Amino acid sequence: MRPHLRPAITTIGLLLALPFAPASATTPIFDAHLHYRPAVTETFGIADVARTLASNEVRSAIMMTPDPALMRRLQAGTDTRLVPFLEVSQRLGRKMDWMHVEDLGDRIATMLDTSEVRWQGLGEFHIMADDRFAPGFEQLLDLAVERDLTIMIHGDPAVIDHAYATHPEVRILWAHAGSYAYPPLVRDYLERHPRMNMDLSMRNPRINPGGNIDDDWFELLLEHADRFMIGVDTFTAHRWKQYTRLKDETRAWLQQLPDDVARAIAFENGERLFPAR
């Protein structure tokens, strides 16, 4: 195990030692993993989204939705700068087998061309290793490169390797730091695929077990501080209602990182990778 720079001080110790909360308690957030789906609108409206994001200091965010009209209403109704991603698989009603839809590339191109939203990405796409050779995945990668769109992939390591073997230019955001979020594996993928970045949504328990940041994660986050983003993954209305608690669980480990690393992961990376267009 390599030596690391972890300060010998706990968060509680730090809070007691300082007369004020660390800067990271109010650091703005770039949330790299928001969903807002038509089924959620009745129980959690756009005003609720706007209020939730504002009260949690979410300055900008990747917002995924299948519905362009809903995206425009979200953009009009919130102060948070939203980076729009088109949720193709939701739109097709094909969460796990979208890659087998015939002429998928042409269908996505038509969705993009007939909408007034300036989409900056596509996804989230769930895909297992066995489906990586499907023609629809190939077409998706072609289109992402051609139109300079980032794709959010929730999938196996073999999917990422295959994507970069055939499309070295493609920009991938690997959801949840991949299907097997173990620091040595994550490090290996970051080093081999420089155009891939990672969102850490759903990984609070692994990163911060029992409220103390895991040593291997701590080292990895410092080593590759410019490649990670946080997210809450609001895939249901319930997750939206739990937003503050889930985000606070993320802030609890961000606060154990050096301030410059915490700021990079909390918002600077997202704002650099997805500037206002």
Ligand SMILES: [Zn+2]
């Ligand atoms: Zn998701």
